[in-house]
Amino acid sequence: MKGILINSEFCTGCHSCEVACKKELGLVKGEFGIKLTETGPWKYDSGNQAGNWEWTWAPVLTKACDMCEERVARGKMPMCVQHCQAWCMYHGEVEDLVKKMDGKSRWILLTR
Amino acid sequence: MADYKEFLEGLDREAYHEGEFQWKEDGYTVTRTNHWSPPGCHNSCGVLLYTKDDKLERVEGDPLSPFVNGRLCVRCLTLDEATNNPTRIKYPMKRVGERGENKWERISWDEAFDTLEKKIREVWDEYGGNSILLIHGTGRNTGPMTYFGNCALKTPNIATYGFTGFACYLPRLFGSFAPIGDYHIVDASEGSESRYANPEFEPPGVIVVWGNEPLKSNADGYMGHWLVQCVQMGSKIISIDPQLTWWGARAEHFLQIRPGTDAALACAWLNVIINEELYDKDFVDCWCTGFEALAQAMQEYTPSWAEEVTGIPADDIIASARLYATTKPAAIQWGLAMDQQLSAMSLNLACCDLMAITGNLDVPGGNILIRNAYNATNLPLTEPVIPKEWREKKLTMKYTFGDDCEEFTTHAASDAVLKAMECDEPYPIRMCWIETSNTIANPAMDAPRVYEAMKRVPFVVNADPFITPISVACADMLLPVSMSPERNSCRTWWTPVRSISKACSFYEAKSDEEIMLDMGRRLNPEYFPWKDDIEMMDWLLTDCSLPDPDLFKEKSTNLSLESAKVNVTQFKLKHHELAERGGYAYDEWNSVYRKHEKGMCRPDGSIGFATLSGRVELVPAVYPIWGLNPTPYHIEPPESPLSTPELMKEYPLVLTTGARSWEFFHSENRQIPTMREMHGEPLVTINPKTAKHYGIGEGDYVWIENDHGRFRQKAKLSPVVNEQTISAEHGWWFPESDAEEPSLFGTFTANPNNCTKAFETGPSGVGTSIKCMICKIYPYKEGDVLPGEQVIKRGGFIKYTPGEGYPDYDEYKQNGYCYF
Numbered sequence: 050m051k052g053i054l055i056n057s058e059f060c061t062g063c064h065s066c067e068v069a070c071k072k073e074l075g076l077v078k079g080e081f082g083i084k085l086t087e088t089g090p091w092k093y094d095s096g097n098q099a100g101n102w103e104w105t106w107a108p109v110l111t112k113a114c115d116m117c118e119e120r121v122a123r124g125k126m127p128m129c130v131q132h133c134q135a136w137c138m139y140h141g142e143v144e145d146l147v148k149k150m151d152g153k154s155r156w157i158l159l160t161r
Numbered sequence: 162m163a164d165y166k167e168f169l170e171g172l173d174r175e176a177y178h179e180g181e182f183q184w185k186e187d188g189y190t191v192t193r194t195n196h197w198s199p200p201g202c203h204n205s206c207g208v209l210l211y212t213k214d215d216k217l218e219r220v221e222g223d224p225l226s227p228f229v230n231g232r233l234c235v236r237c238l239t240l241d242e243a244t245n246n247p248t249r250i251k252y253p254m255k256r257v258g259e260r261g262e263n264k265w266e267r268i269s270w271d272e273a274f275d276t277l278e279k280k281i282r283e284v285w286d287e288y289g290g291n292s293i294l295l296i297h298g299t300g301r302n303t304g305p306m307t308y309f310g311n312c313a314l315k316t317p318n319i320a321t322y323g324f325t326g327f328a329c330y331l332p333r334l335f336g337s338f339a340p341i342g343d344y345h346i347v348d349a350s351e352g353s354e355s356r357y358a359n360p361e362f363e364p365p366g367v368i369v370v371w372g373n374e375p376l377k378s379n380a381d382g383y384m385g386h387w388l389v390q391c392v393q394m395g396s397k398i399i400s401i402d403p404q405l406t407w408w409g410a411r412a413e414h415f416l417q418i419r420p421g422t423d424a425a426l427a428c429a430w431l432n433v434i435i436n437e438e439l440y441d442k443d444f445v446d447c448w449c450t451g452f453e454a455l456a457q458a459m460q461e462y463t464p465s466w467a468e469e470v471t472g473i474p475a476d477d478i479i480a481s482a483r484l485y486a487t488t489k490p491a492a493i494q495w496g497l498a499m500d501q502q503l504s505a506m507s508l509n510l511a512c513c514d515l516m517a518i519t520g521n522l523d524v525p526g527g528n529i530l531i532r533n534a535y536n537a538t539n540l541p542l543t544e545p546v547i548p549k550e551w552r553e554k555k556l557t558m559k560y561t562f563g564d565d566c567e568e569f570t571t572h573a574a575s576d577a578v579l580k581a582m583e584c585d586e587p588y589p590i591r592m593c594w595i596e597t598s599n600t601i602a603n604p605a606m607d608a609p610r611v612y613e614a615m616k617r618v619p620f621v622v623n624a625d626p627f628i629t630p631i632s633v634a635c636a637d638m639l640l641p642v643s644m645s646p647e648r649n650s651c652r653t654w655w656t657p658v659r660s661i662s663k664a665c666s667f668y669e670a671k672s673d674e675e676i677m678l679d680m681g682r683r684l685n686p687e688y689f690p691w692k693d694d695i696e697m698m699d700w701l702l703t704d705c706s707l708p709d710p711d712l713f714k715e716k717s718t719n720l721s722l723e724s725a726k727v728n729v730t731q732f733k734l735k736h737h738e739l740a741e742r743g744g745y746a747y748d749e750w751n752s753v754y755r756k757h758e759k760g761m762c763r764p765d766g767s768i769g770f771a772t773l774s775g776r777v778e779l780v781p782a783v784y785p786i787w788g789l790n791p792t793p794y795h796i797e798p799p800e801s802p803l804s805t806p807e808l809m810k811e812y813p814l815v816l817t818t819g820a821r822s823w824e825f826f827h828s829e830n831r832q833i834p835t836m837r838e839m840h841g842e843p844l845v846t847i848n849p850k851t852a853k854h855y856g857i858g859e860g861d862y863v864w865i866e867n868d869h870g871r872f873r874q875k876a877k878l879s880p881v882v883n884e885q886t887i888s889a890e891h892g893w894w895f896p897e898s899d900a901e902e903p904s905l906f907g908t909f910t911a912n913p914n915n916c917t918k919a920f921e922t923g924p925s926g927v928g929t930s931i932k933c934m935i936c937k938i939y940p941y942k943e944g945d946v947l948p949g950e951q952v953i954k955r956g957g958f959i960k961y962t963p964g965e966g967y968p969d970y971d972e973y974k975q976n977g978y979c980y981f
């Protein structure tokens with residue numbers, strides 16, 4: 050099974066994945082194949098992060114995502130992965146992707 | 162992608178047509194090239210343009226181009242929406258109604274050029290070439306604009322007009338040339354083709370992100386996300402910014418500085434690093450001059466003094482200075498905010514001094530020295546071509562402020578131009594040639610005043626892809642300009658040298674280069690011998706010699722001109738050869754570290770830096786000649802909690818402006834549906850507590866007002882700014898709204914330049930305070946007079962004396978200077 054692995058530690062919220070995908074799938078205003086989520090910003094007053102800021106982005110796949118099957122079959126990267134500015138997206142076989150999850154940063158594995 | 166090698170190994174090069182310049186794919190023609198705006202930015206990323214029937218259909222990043230390896234920001238991903246935009250100008254047009262009515266009639270290029278030639282020759286005969294002003298925007302090939310102005314229009318007056326205090330890039334350039342003799346940028350491996358896999362490269366141990374948000378701005382030829390790769394490879398972060406950003410949220414130290422006080426922080430860092438002896442003694446001994454004088458001058462700038470000024474706790478100043486000085490290597494990513502304060506020239510010097518004394522200059526992962534690859538020029542400076550009598554009338558700062566400093570820029574000073582426009586002193590401006598500058602929507606500080614002044618110019622021609630507010634307000638003729646994928650051009654700024662290849666066309670639009678060539682042929686054919694834009698680019702890339710080099714023998718005091726004279730391009734590939742080998746070429750100079758040790762910086766090949774003394778001049782000899790104090794100092798913003806405490810009662814908040822967003826490059830991209838879907842309106846960021854205090858809710862329209870004018874934006878409540886500071890966006894106009902006056906596409910409605918002031922600069926006319934103003938905020942009410950109405954119908958916000966700056970606040974109010 051193929052999947053997309055995100056290292057949300059480094060996602061900058063640049064929207065390139067969203068727009069690249071809209072272009073690939075021909076989606077109109079308000080529709081997305083991949084959509085960014087934003088958590089924060091807030092400053093922790095409590096817990097182990099007291100005094101630090103939180104601000105994390107991560108994309109979510111929608112029903113419209115077809116994993117860029119056609120592109121991938123031709124040897125290309127999925128549009129979102131190719132254009133990810135922070136280089137925090139990886140595409141591949143799930144079992145290979147899982148090996149990247151090193152327990153050091155916040156990884157998210159997306160499949161469909 | 163912490164592992165770059167793995168990325169390269171995983172690439173299916175065949176799928177991306179390695180080695181091919183153009184190919185067919187699914188009925189498209191695909192062209193491998195580089196993008197440069199319009200619309201876009203300063204960068205020129207590698208792209209694959211998919212065209213069909215001479216029309217751009219889609220754009221992808223080119224994974225095989227080492228500059229960005231396929232990554233693109235949303236501005237290039239929506240290039241099709243910009244290029245095929247139905248509101249673009251299709252043909253040359255002349256004005257048929259009154260100025261401000263937006264009524265035009267199609268004309269041919271021949272008629273346009275005939276009229277322009279006639280007008281220009283009339284101005285030459287009656288007033289001299291100096292009475293023509295060439296205005297250009299930023300990004301793309303603005304370099305050739307100097308050639309166009311000097312050689313075709315024969316004017317010394319070229320400007321990003323309206324931009325008081327040369328407040329973009331120039332202070333950083335000269336603030337770096339003076340101490341170091343070269344410019345520097347953060348090493349993110351961009352100097353060599355092998356990039357992050359270069360065995361000599363190591364990422365900065367700590368990156369100081371200072372006065373810019375590199376991820377959104379991608380400014381000055383620098384791709385911000387390179388630094389994210391460095392962070393993935395282990396770089397720590399110090400963020401110096403009035404706003405929390407991606408950087409601040411991940412930083413070891415987020416120093417939330419009061420806008421306009423960065424020089425105070427820089428002085429305090431120098432104080433700590435010198436007094437705690439954290440500097441690199443060997444580097445200072447071997448390669449620097451002026452250390453003692455610097456050390457002495459920095460004694461007064463203690464961390465506790467800086468705490469009072471900057472609002473950053475002294476302990477944080479000390480800890481962050483220690484982290485910067487003791488981490489090897491360390492790099493400072495500086496940006497535009499450096500230039501937009503009164504201490505600009507001091508701040509930039511202080512940053513260079515920091516890099517030098519900590520031994521971080523030109524080391525892997527430090528601030529590397531950078532030049533245009535192969536010494537290719539943006540274009541030779543050609544001021545001597547202008548008849549002497551006209552050349553000597555260049556509108557420098559001397560005309561405005563009477564300073565006796567030496568001129569050190571190639572451009573006219575905006576305020577001197579404003580004075581000439583307003584009161585014909587020292588002579589009138591009779592013609593403006595606006596080559597893609599959306600003047601009143603964007604660069605012009607004191608926009609309402611600049612608008613009034615521009616209306617006094619008898620003839621204005623405006624070349625642009627779109628009809629903009631300035632077109633409607635004062636243009637007499639419009640010329641349609643090509644978008645980036647419609648151009649043959651090249652990119653010689655920093656490294657690598659890149660070609661830009663035409664892949665499609667749009668009605669009768671011509672590129673800046675083509676317009677320049679057609680016009681130049683008529684006005685000064687000797688200097689425009691090329692048959693087309695490609696030949697012209699061949700000359701620019703490989704030759705750059707001029708028909709009459711004797712003109713350049715006379716020695717000038719202008720440093721830019723002098724250094725341009727000795728510059729010889731070593732590039733050998735013609736435009737099509739460069740395109741066919743992939744569109745880029747890296748050079749050796751930029752790929753080498755510690756060039757000063759290898760005799761690579763000085764023209765005679767001796768070791769050292771390219772300064773007069775051969776060393777890094779921590780206290781630069783040339784600063785006093787430019788009228789500047791040679792050791793770093795801090796100047797308070799003209800209106801601020803420390804400089805005008807009384808005034809803070811009326812305007813209690815600090816206003817910073819111009820923070821970038823993903824979607825827009827200055828005033829560009831407001832017509833692009835996807836951009837407006839993501840970012841529909843101008844947003845002013847306000848701390849939720851502040852907003853509550855003033856009765857403002859999320860999404861409310863808010864007035865932002867100072868003693869000079871007001872503008873309206875939508876409130877975005879966020880803790881990224883502190884309670885005393887608000888942050889407003891710039892460059893907004895609304896192509897969807899009425900073009901004709903008093904709307905002018907709503908260009909004054911949301912414009913922070915209703916509040917900025919002409920004639921307010923730092924020493925020697927350099928630097929401004931547009932990122933560090935004060936203001937009050939209050940909710941907009943239905944029926945409030947909109948700024949367009951105020952400016953265009955009701956005489957503006959304030960009275961002023963043509964050609965002069967503003968009196969101080971008390972006088973201003975007493976004499977009823979304010980109309981609103």
Ligand code: SF4
Nearest residue numbers: 070082114117127129
């Ligand atoms: S894999 Fe393709 S379809 Fe799926 S989100 Fe990415 S770009 Fe869209």
Ligand code: SF4
Nearest residue numbers: 060061063064066133
């Ligand atoms: S493209 Fe990459 S960095 Fe940008 S928002 Fe998407 S996942 Fe994040």
Ligand code: SF4
Nearest residue numbers: 201202206234236237
């Ligand atoms: S930074 Fe963005 S707009 Fe600029 S060239 Fe690169 S992708 Fe295009």
